[in-house]
Amino acid sequence: MYIQKKKPSLFLALSSIFLLTFFFPPKSLLVSSTQQIHVHKNIQIANSHCQDTLYPQLCISTLSLIPNLHQKSIPEIISSNVNVTMNEVKSSAENCSNILHHVSKLDPIEKRALDDCIELLGDTTIDELQTTLYDLSTKNSSNSPLKHYNDLQTLLSGAMTNQDTCLNGIYNSKHNLSQYIEKNLHTISQHVSNSLVMLKKLKTGSAQGSSSNSNEVFPEYGTMKNGYPKWLKKKDRTLLQAPVNQIKFDLVVAKDGSGNFTTINAALSAAPNSSSTRFVIYIKAGTYFEYIDVERKKSMIMFVGDGIGKTVIKGNRNVVDGWTTFRSATVAVVGNGFLARGITFENYAGPSKHQAVALRSGSDLSAFYQCSFVAYQDTLYVHSLRQFYRNCDVYGTVDFIFGNAAVVLQNCNLYARKPNPNQKNLFTAQGREDPNQNTGISILNCKVEAASDLVPVLSSFKNYLGRPWKQYSRTVILFSNIGSLIDPAGWLEWSGDFALNTLYYGEYLNRGPGSNTSARVKWPGYRVINSSTEASQFTVGNFIQGSEWIPATEVPFYSGLTSS
Numbered sequence: 001m002y003i004q005k006k007k008p009s010l011f012l013a014l015s016s017i018f019l020l021t022f023f024f025p026p027k028s029l030l031v032s033s034t035q036q037i038h039v040h041k042n043i044q045i046a047n048s049h050c051q052d053t054l055y056p057q058l059c060i061s062t063l064s065l066i067p068n069l070h071q072k073s074i075p076e077i078i079s080s081n082v083n084v085t086m087n088e089v090k091s092s093a094e095n096c097s098n099i100l101h102h103v104s105k106l107d108p109i110e111k112r113a114l115d116d117c118i119e120l121l122g123d124t125t126i127d128e129l130q131t132t133l134y135d136l137s138t139k140n141s142s143n144s145p146l147k148h149y150n151d152l153q154t155l156l157s158g159a160m161t162n163q164d165t166c167l168n169g170i171y172n173s174k175h176n177l178s179q180y181i182e183k184n185l186h187t188i189s190q191h192v193s194n195s196l197v198m199l200k201k202l203k204t205g206s207a208q209g210s211s212s213n214s215n216e217v218f219p220e221y222g223t224m225k226n227g228y229p230k231w232l233k234k235k236d237r238t239l240l241q242a243p244v245n246q247i248k249f250d251l252v253v254a255k256d257g258s259g260n261f262t263t264i265n266a267a268l269s270a271a272p273n274s275s276s277t278r279f280v281i282y283i284k285a286g287t288y289f290e291y292i293d294v295e296r297k298k299s300m301i302m303f304v305g306d307g308i309g310k311t312v313i314k315g316n317r318n319v320v321d322g323w324t325t326f327r328s329a330t331v332a333v334v335g336n337g338f339l340a341r342g343i344t345f346e347n348y349a350g351p352s353k354h355q356a357v358a359l360r361s362g363s364d365l366s367a368f369y370q371c372s373f374v375a376y377q378d379t380l381y382v383h384s385l386r387q388f389y390r391n392c393d394v395y396g397t398v399d400f401i402f403g404n405a406a407v408v409l410q411n412c413n414l415y416a417r418k419p420n421p422n423q424k425n426l427f428t429a430q431g432r433e434d435p436n437q438n439t440g441i442s443i444l445n446c447k448v449e450a451a452s453d454l455v456p457v458l459s460s461f462k463n464y465l466g467r468p469w470k471q472y473s474r475t476v477i478l479f480s481n482i483g484s485l486i487d488p489a490g491w492l493e494w495s496g497d498f499a500l501n502t503l504y505y506g507e508y509l510n511r512g513p514g515s516n517t518s519a520r521v522k523w524p525g526y527r528v529i530n531s532s533t534e535a536s537q538f539t540v541g542n543f544i545q546g547s548e549w550i551p552a553t554e555v556p557f558y559s560g561l562t563s564s
Contacts, residue, residue, distance in 0.1 A: 042069045049077055053197045054434070055190040062191070074201050075136040075145045081198070082136070085159075085191040086129045092184045093122035096166075099180055108322045110177060113169035116326045117181070120162040123296060124334065124362065125188075128155045128162075132195075146202050150438075153199065154364065154406065157437040158384040160192040161404045164433055164470070165383070169324040189433070196436035233552020236278060239302060240341050240369045240553050247304060249282040256286075264290050264303075264313065273297040283343065285310040291317065291330060294363070298335035305343035308372045308393065312344040318353035325378060329360035336385075338363040339553055340371055347375035351397055351420045357381045361405070367553045368392055375400070376417060382407040382441065395451055399429035401441060402469060408442045408538075415451035416463050416485060425454075425485075426492060428466030430473040435502070440474030441466075442538040448514065449483040458485055464492040468499035468525075476506040476529070476538045486514030491521050501525055506534075 042064040050059035100114040132155045135148035163185040170177040251267045252259030261267040285306040305311025315330035317323045349356035358375040364385035372393040373380045379396035382403035389409045397419035416425040430441045463485040503525035517528045
């Protein structure tokens with residue numbers, strides 16, 4: 001009897017709890033349900049924003065965590081993604097620093113490679129991403145993010161290049177350092193790639209995005225304005241073209257003691273930091289055995305020399321002697337807006353020392369006029385961002401114009417030198433890693449020829465216009481005079497069929513005995529350009545937004561396919 005009385009009361013109690021729970025669920029269950037609906041909705045919205053990205057899973061998982069995603073504008077969404085990226089960059093930079101200071105028995109090149117990574121991540125990439133955030137934010141009240149579209153593309157493309165440069169330096173290290181940082185750096189690059197794709201949505205439906213302007217063939221490269229690139233100001237153009245005796249110098253370097261300093265480094269140290277106005281250093285004739293590093297804080301610097309072969313800066317750092325390619329440069333410029341005229345930059349390490357850079361530029365909106373770059377392998381490292389070379393000479397052997405900048409060489413002379421036995425000469429090795437980067441090498445109205453030391457032995461060496469260093473390598477040669485040294489195939493594989501489907505190599509209306517394209521490679525990514533519309537995307541005005549900055553430097557240039 002006792003047990004029978006208890007059973008019904010227990011059943012009623014449990015039933016009551018069930019009914020109460022069903023009709024009046026606990027607060028914790030309500031919150032959980034709300035969160036699930038919110039997360040599901042965020043995933044749906046994130047999925048929409050992540051369409052066309054190369055790494056959609058990473059994109060969706062990142063965006064779905066943004067609170068109130070449905071209320072966010074495209075610039076705000078990209079900013080959130082960039083903030084996540086920046087935190088991961090900081091973490092990777094700290095990781096590299098910890099490895100440098102706590103892993104025992106690192107050899108010199110490993111230490112230098114880690115130093116490179118710390119600079120590329122902790123300084124350069126962070127600065128580029130912070131500038132990206134500013135250009136996307138409402139704090140930048142003078143312009144909308146759309147007006148900074150080209151700058152944003154350039155900054156994000158440069159940030160991705162930095163990750164790859166770091167990895168290049170540590171591959172094949174004795175301690176297999178890549179195992180500690182490679183995965184994180186790939187994730188950072190994937191975040192940046194996703195940001196580049198989402199950036200394109202800024203133009204969707206906008207008047208600028210739908211413009212039929214014939215000068216905007218590839219919108220991501222920018223438009224023309226009054227036939228000139230805006231970023232070279234009139235005063236800077238005057239500095240690059242005026243006779244030396246008519247230029248007002250801020251400092252003078254002279255080996256004989258007749259200037260303010262006898263070394264370039266001393267003058268550079270005395271130059272102001274973070275300048276917004278041009279600071280001109282005149283370097284008198286002489287040979288300067290120095291390694292110059294124009295740091296990020298040294299903006300708006302200009303070097304003026306007495307001419308090619310007269311003012312010469314020389315060094316011989318190289319990979320064989322324990323330097324990374326990145327750190328082997330005789331002169332490295334990172335401070336934005338760098339200009340140079342009338343100077344020879346040389347690395348005299350020789351052909352047997354492998355990579356040995358004469359000049360490396362990661363300076364945005366940098367320009368070089370009537371300069372020469374002399375070395376063997378990897379002479380001119382056009383590392384990243386926007387660069388312009390006019391009336392310059394470049395000498396080298398293997399991959400001697402390389403990097404991942406958006407760069408135009410206009411009216412330049414490119415000379416292949418005598419390499420080591422069994423080596424081949426490659427004029428270019430472009431390093432575009434992602435199809436959304438606005439980077440590539442454009443060679444416009446240049447001379448492609450053999451240097452004097454190669455001419456007598458020309459039949460002993462093969463010479464090619466370039467080879468694909470990275471998956472989406474992009475190089476075009478337009479209106480140029482190509483000498484007989486170039487092999488009929490024109491271009492060379494990097495390794496097997498790597499990048500042959502994804503590269504973009506083009507030739508347009510070239511002349512000279514080496515310009516015949518009838519026996520060129522048959523790769524899917526190679527094309528003989530037949531359309532002026534297609535060719536025009538690689539001119540100064542479109543490819544490096546030259547119409548926005550080159551006129552200010554007074555470097556003479558033509559922005560389109562003709563000299564007018």
